[in-house]
Amino acid sequence: MKGISNASPLTVHDLTVAYQKKPVLRNVSLTIPEGKLIGIIGPNGAGKSTLIKAIQGLVPVASGQTQIYGKPYKQQRKLVGYVPQRETVDWDFPTNALDVVLMGRYGKLGWFRRPGKHDRQLSLQCLQKVGMSDYADRQISQLSGGQQQRVFLARALAQEAQLYFMDEPFAGVDAATEKAIIQLLTELKVQQKTVLVVHHDLQTVEEYFDWVIMLNRRIIAAGPTQEVFTTENLHKTYGGRLQHLGAVLSSSPDAVLPEEEPL
């Protein structure tokens, strides 16, 4: 693809986000390898969602720069796809699944232009990829929570991006949707796309992600899951709130590995 050099799909340099003087994220610096599925984990209020929003310029940042494939974010916006949290929209909105997916094309269309036949076909294919082609004409309020999540995923796919941000796609979905999401992630990985996923469930981290970013207001550790997802780092990330993690840790074979030096 044009516009993509050998540079990393995402570099973040010295990113700090503050809401009303209180820093939410402090001095975050990251370099993300291409073609990986990356989990962002951390306790509630650790700034996981804020991180992916700040990278995309959706919340004001106090300092820091983001580069996508070696160029400033604003120039590379078309290479980025986004799946926001499902609760952010009113699902009683008068629109159907296909029209929501078509919104993924709006960025490429630019101002004033309406989506055409090609966009429609591509959006239908995206719906098909998440197993929702039967629901294209369905009013969105008549979809279940998991199906709504899949519509959001299809919309991000329609953006035909290289780098994806997903904000808790697994939160509160049914088994079928979970399976569909995993299948999709695997397919994206095969296509050498990079996906950053805000994730809550520590049990599945090792199963789903090649890479993991452990976050609690600052980066505790970031790297390949096998090296970084350790007892030490989990303790650091989750502070005292670790009692419920017992099961995860004991099942983790690398729990005894020495801790990676935090950034």
Place this chain on the structure above:
Amino acid sequence: MNVWMSLQDPNTQWVLFGCMLLGLSGGVLGSFAFLRGRSLMGDALAHAALPGVCLVYLLTGSKSVGLFLIGAAIAGLVATTCITAITRHTRIKEDTALAITLSVFFGIGIVLLTFIQHSPTGNQSGLDKFLFGQAASLVSGDVTQMIIVSIVLLSITTLLFKEFTLLTFDPGYGRGLGFPMGLLDSLLMLMLLTAVVIGLQAVGVVLMAAMLIAPAVTARYWTDRLSSMVILAGLFGALSGMLGTLFSTQVENLPTGPMIVLAATCFFLFSLLFSPRRGLLFRLLRFLRLRKTILEEDVLCALYEWFELSPAHFLKGCSPESLMEKSGKPLRTLRRALLALQRKGMVDYRKSGGEQPGWIFTAAGLQHAHQLILNQRLWDLYWMNEQQYQALSIDPNKGDFVGQLVPEQLAPILRDLDSYGLTPKLSAIPHPVITRIDQKRKGVSV
């Protein structure tokens, strides 16, 4: 004076045209405001426009839409800033902030208006009509201005339809795509304000909010697509404008603005009651139908399970009293359901044979009840062992369980069902017996 006669009058034509345009733009823009959750904001803007307009008149002494727009826009901006500031810096929530701002601005507006009216030139200003509007005072010049403004508003909406859709549905995502959502939001606000200002003379500040909200809400009842909703809202608005104007020309002393709002309200009420999908009447009907279906299915299942427990009675029938005990439903309800099922050929009342009469299944009824019971028990089994069946990707939102699986997938589940002792038993009873009952029933009824 009949309708046709009054339509010959060029003055009435202007008024009619002006009010229709007003309804059209109000409906179209109101749709976006309503979906953005800004219905009350329209009200606040309309009320806040009054002091702005009055100040402009006091300062310049002229009555041009352009200048009024500037005054209204500034006042609207100050009002929105107040609302945002109150919400952000105090513990007061947005609805209260809106109410405070709206009434304070309106109060200031009324003070200024009274002042203007008592000033030497005030009587001719016509500003006092801005409260409730006076459509009859519209002249060709006013209407020309309204035409221009409406065309501008509608063109912008058409051009930016895609962008406004994003803004109203998912502004965060829109920002991610690179559209300046803050700017678009301000533009939409400004357009709303413009619609309010051109409506001041005809409908007035107090009622203008209704012109923004009523057509949009009405349209929402009839469609599930944004494009159709916007068009419908425009049509409802224009139609309200037309009907209100025509009605007020027919009857002496009926004010046009309020009549337009009443017409819009009538459309709303009609939709609230009679729209096929969201209207109250059809929702009630659907609910009653659902209740009836569920009652009948419950009774069929209860009868089936009763026969399962006492197979000896399968041909003799079940007395309503036993069924009442089994299903826990009152006797009258039960009887009604059984009679309805009899009409559908699902059950029959066996009277002959000298024994106690009772209710029996027809062949069709037995088959239907068997399916219902099987489906219900499979769901029970599914919810008991959800983890175990995850690989089947069953959609729990569908009512039908058996239909979602191929026979090879179903077979092990049926075995599981059997291990719980839950397999529906009545299908094992030889069919000829049932057919005989069925034929007999037919013989009686035909």
